[in-house]
Each structure stands twice: as C-alpha cells, then as structure tokens.
Amino acid sequence: MHRRSGCGDRAHVSTAGRWDVVTGRRSTAVPEPVSFLRTSWSTDPFALCSYSFQTPxxxxxxxxxxxxxxxxxxxxxxxxxxxxxxxxxxxxxxxxxxxxxxxxxxxxxxxxxxxxxxxxxxxxxxxxxxxxxxxxxxxxxxxxRVGGRVWTRRIAGAPVELGASWIHGAARNPIGALLRRSRGRGYEVDYDDIVGRDEAAMAELGEHLEALDDVEDPDMTAVSALLPDPLPAGLRYATSVAYAQEYGCEPSELAVAADQGWFGTGRGADLLLLDGYDRLIAHLQNRRVVHxxxxxxxxxxxxxxxxxxxxxxxxxxxxxxxxxxxxxxxxxxxxxxxxxxPERKQEAIAALGAGLLDKLWLEFESAFWDSTAEFIEWRDPDSPGLWSVWLNGHAVFGKPLLLGFNGGQHARALADASDRAVVASALTALGRRFA
Missing domain, CATH: 3.50.50.60 (FAD/NAD(P)-binding domain)
Known part of the structure; x- marks a missing residue:
C-alpha cells in the first residue's frame, strides 16, 4: 500500500461545532470533529487531477x-x-x-x-x-503559492499533507536527499500495521491477479479483464484499496502493464515527513523568486x-x-x-489517465480509535470501498487526527459535494466502523 501524490487548492479548515448530517441521522459512536481539511483535486483548475496513470x-x-x-x-x-x-x-x-x-x-x-x-x-x-x-x-x-501538488497545512500543530505525503523508497532517492539536506525528520511507515482489513477479500483479489504476468498484451489489456463482471462486494472493496487508492482509477481504466511493477518505490523505507513536505519545497526554492x-x-x-x-x-x-x-x-x-x-504528443496526452485521490483530515478532541495501528480499514456493506482506508495520525504525530482516503469513482462522486456532505459521509462511515 503506497499513498501517492495528489491534492487540490479546495481545502478548508473549520472550527465549527456540530455538523448537521445530510441524511438527518448517523451513528453517535464517534464525536464531532474539532476541525477538518478536505481536498478536491479534480475541481482545482490548476490540477484537474491528482496524478497520472497508464491506460490501456x-x-x-x-x-x-x-x-x-x-x-x-x-x-x-x-x-x-x-x-x-x-x-x-x-x-x-x-x-x-x-x-x-x-x-x-x-x-x-x-x-x-x-x-x-x-x-x-x-x-x-x-x-x-x-x-x-x-x-x-x-x-x-x-x-x-509554490509547491503545486505538494501542499502542507497544519492542524493541532501537526503538518498535514493535502498533496504528496510519502517519500517512496527514501534511499538513493533525490527527495530523500533533500530531506537530509533540509534536516527534516521522517517517520518509517509500516504498511502491514493495519486493523480492520478484510483479509479474505484481499486474498480473493490476489488469486485473480496471479494471471497478471500471463497476459499476452499487457499494454492494451485492462486489469478488469482478470476480474469477474460484475464485481462482488468483497472485490469492490479490495480493488478500491489496491487500485483506486493507489492509481486514482478503477481496474477498468488501468493497463495491466502499469500493475506489473511500480518503479517509483526506489530502495529503503517509505517515509512520512514529520516536519512537512513544504520544508523540502522551501529548501529547493531557496531564495529563488517565483512569480x-x-x-x-x-x-x-x-x-x-x-x-x-x-x-x-x-x-x-x-x-x-x-x-x-x-x-x-x-x-x-x-x-x-x-x-x-505534434500529433503523437497529442495522442500521448489523450492516452494518459488523470487519476484522482482525495483526502479528508479530521481533528478530534481525543482519539476514540485504536491509537497504535498505523492504518485502519473498513468494508462498508452498502458501498464497498467508500472511506475504506484511514491513516492514524495519533500513531504518526501523537495527535488526535485521522486521514481518510477516497480514490477513483468514490473520489469523483464526492468531488463536487459540499464540505458538510463530505464530512458527514466520513463521520457516518466512522460511526459504523466503530459502532
């Protein structure tokens, strides 16, 4: 599991009290947040996506x-x-x-x-x-501002990333070198430190994907060709975790060739930045004037x-x-x-996918969840894959923060929703998860 880059300038902080739930009802198993930050990259005119992916x-x-x-x-x-x-x-x-x-x-x-x-x-x-x-x-x-799809804000004194969060393979990586030169601190991520994962669903997905290397034309074939149609609920959850939240797209949009090996991981541990990605941007910019x-x-x-x-x-x-x-x-x-x-360059622009991964940071008065595991997963029985993965900010920063991810179709469905609707949706999911 690698959470990649992606965010947009539609981010908001609120210190309002209670949120009126759109449906009129939700579980009271979780408290109201103190504040939040959300992104909507696809509605940001200077991004219109989170990052690229290879289509068939x-x-x-x-x-x-x-x-x-x-x-x-x-x-x-x-x-x-x-x-x-x-x-x-x-x-x-x-x-x-x-x-x-x-x-x-x-x-x-x-x-x-x-x-x-x-x-x-x-x-x-x-x-x-x-x-x-x-x-x-x-x-x-x-x-x-500078940074593009790197954008660091702060909640509860912690640097929260709205765009890029990780350094993937910090060793022999120029970003890792920037981190060292800037004297920034990194937190080594353990992707296996998860509670709530539906292991059976992930195993079922793994069985289908065993045939990835046998596909005759991986450039032209979508990953969905290896999966049943329609997808059962378990695989809808598993593909959301494995694809929508990795590549920002659905298996039907991603070429098999793109999933046969992601080359961006480099070597060494993956790191979260305890002082913020903006520290690296500032170090790289130095005194350079940006208009x-x-x-x-x-x-x-x-x-x-x-x-x-x-x-x-x-x-x-x-x-x-x-x-x-x-x-x-x-x-x-x-x-x-x-x-x-040139025509071939236009073809390349048309062919490349524009992936979408949106985030929601929630700050609470105190942690009501397992405060040790780095990741929390959940399979929504009604909409598998929606709010399925959360990063535990308490484990990383020692602060009562949760970071929820939505990618692909779930992110697109929420892109134009109001802040109130997005926060209410997340709280409903957390309420059901912790009920």
Whole structure:
C-alpha cells in the first residue's frame, strides 16, 4: 500500500461545532470533529487531477516518453506524467525537471532566457538545474503559492499533507536527499500495521491477479479483464484499496502493464515527513523568486524564440519554455499551443489517465480509535470501498487526527459535494466502523 501524490487548492479548515448530517441521522459512536481539511483535486483548475496513470493503449509506456519529448528545441516538458521510472511521485517530478534542464543545456546558447511554467518539484528542480548551468531563468506559477501538488497545512500543530505525503523508497532517492539536506525528520511507515482489513477479500483479489504476468498484451489489456463482471462486494472493496487508492482509477481504466511493477518505490523505507513536505519545497526554492498568480494561457514558438501569453493580459518572451503543469491541465487544453503540438504528443496526452485521490483530515478532541495501528480499514456493506482506508495520525504525530482516503469513482462522486456532505459521509462511515 503506497499513498501517492495528489491534492487540490479546495481545502478548508473549520472550527465549527456540530455538523448537521445530510441524511438527518448517523451513528453517535464517534464525536464531532474539532476541525477538518478536505481536498478536491479534480475541481482545482490548476490540477484537474491528482496524478497520472497508464491506460490501456497501443502507446504503452511510450505515452510518457512521447509527452516528455521537446518540440523544436523550444518547448520542453517535465512533471511526474513524463517519468517512466517513478510516475505519480515527487521523485519522478523532480527527476523530470532536472532531465528537461539537461535537454536545454544540450541545445540552447549560454545565458539563454528560459521560462519555467509551474513551481512544484518539477519546475523548481528544473529552475535550480538551469541556473546552475548558467541560464537566465524565470519561474511562473498559476497559484498563489509554490509547491503545486505538494501542499502542507497544519492542524493541532501537526503538518498535514493535502498533496504528496510519502517519500517512496527514501534511499538513493533525490527527495530523500533533500530531506537530509533540509534536516527534516521522517517517520518509517509500516504498511502491514493495519486493523480492520478484510483479509479474505484481499486474498480473493490476489488469486485473480496471479494471471497478471500471463497476459499476452499487457499494454492494451485492462486489469478488469482478470476480474469477474460484475464485481462482488468483497472485490469492490479490495480493488478500491489496491487500485483506486493507489492509481486514482478503477481496474477498468488501468493497463495491466502499469500493475506489473511500480518503479517509483526506489530502495529503503517509505517515509512520512514529520516536519512537512513544504520544508523540502522551501529548501529547493531557496531564495529563488517565483512569480505567483501568473497563469499561462498560450504558448507559441518560432525558429527564433517563444512567447507566453499570461492571464493577466501581459506576455513573456524567451528562448525556450519548460511546461510542468499536471496532465489534467494538458488534457483540458487550458494552455493553447501555436503551432499545435505534434500529433503523437497529442495522442500521448489523450492516452494518459488523470487519476484522482482525495483526502479528508479530521481533528478530534481525543482519539476514540485504536491509537497504535498505523492504518485502519473498513468494508462498508452498502458501498464497498467508500472511506475504506484511514491513516492514524495519533500513531504518526501523537495527535488526535485521522486521514481518510477516497480514490477513483468514490473520489469523483464526492468531488463536487459540499464540505458538510463530505464530512458527514466520513463521520457516518466512522460511526459504523466503530459502532
């Protein structure tokens, strides 16, 4: 179990009293929360997803390499979606930015003007490398903050991640190196420290997936081809845990090739950050100026340079540009490219999936749950997979916090719901879990 990146700017803190339950009734087995933070990445115009995933396609993993290819040595691309080795991770994002910087170094003149679009790990990592190579760099960011899909807030004095939470395989990982240089602290996660798991359902899923390696065309075949249709309740729960909350999609949307081995784990332990991911972002940014509140609406290039049109009505001229926006933004055509991107790159953008994993942090007066296990699972008999996994913030931070996850179809169903409805839904689930 690896919880990947993903969050959005639709996050809220509330210190209100009791919540009126949408249904009018819910179990009283759990108290009301003191405060909450929730995300809705798919409704965030600067993300429109949590992270990418590989869909069934004749392009296979080439969809990522095609997305990464430069256009006319003027328009370069970076971001986790362009990473073959570590997609959907901060490591993949950072490495992709550094890769784009090396590509520019091979083709651009010394001191060339480069604009980097986006100030997440990909954009900041790219800018850092470009400046070291001697280029004149400007970073523009659509949001009013740096970090992109890394966003740290605080509840009860604890750093709570709304986007990326884990460092997957901290050893020999540039993100792990950043953690050490920033003198941040990591908490080693034990994914087997779980209470409430439906072991029979997970075992049943494992039996079906034994045939993964025997699929003749894993690039074109969806994982759902190995599963019964319709899915019984146990498998609906198990696939939510194994797929919706890993890849942000359903088995019918994910290529078998993507599930035959996730390369982003690296080596060593997976870590949660006890001082917050924002500490790493600040260390990487250093004193670099980032122009926030500066969305890019159009990028045009000629043989002599690049022009970027900004939402504020101005424009920037440069010798090259590095685009690091999420795959959801590229799929939405929020940025217009002139001339149009090459057909194969457009095919790659269309083929890549835009996964969704949303979070809900709840703060309580005190912990009413098992305060030692790191993860709490539950199978809802009416909607298997809904609020099925919770991270125990008491075990990690020593604070009365719970973090609930929803991915794939459950996340999409709640994306446009009100805060009150989402919190009420979670409390109802917890009430039934602990009744």
């Amino acid at each position: 396609s004749c392009l296979g993993v080439d969809m990522r390499t095609l997305l990464a290819e430069p256009v006319a040595d003027r328009v370069f691309f970076a971001g986790e979606a362009t990473s073959v080795d570590a997609p959907a991770t901060t490591r993949g994002a950072l490495e992709s930015g550094r890769r784009a910087a090396r590509e520019i170094r091979r083709t651009a003149r010394a001191g060339a003007r480069i604009v980097v679009v986006g100030a997440g790990f990909a954009g900041l990592g790219c800018a850092d490398a470009l400046e070291r190579f001697g280029f004149d760099v400007r970073v523009v960011e659509a949001r009013d 926030t509140n500066t969305p890019v609406t159009a990028i045009s290039h000629t043989a002599t340079g690049v022009r970027l049109d900004l939402a504020i009505g101005a424009h920037l001229d440069a010798d090259a540009v590095v685009v690091t926006v999420p795959i959801g933004v590229l799929k939405s055509s929020a940025i217009r490219f002139t001339p149009a991107l």
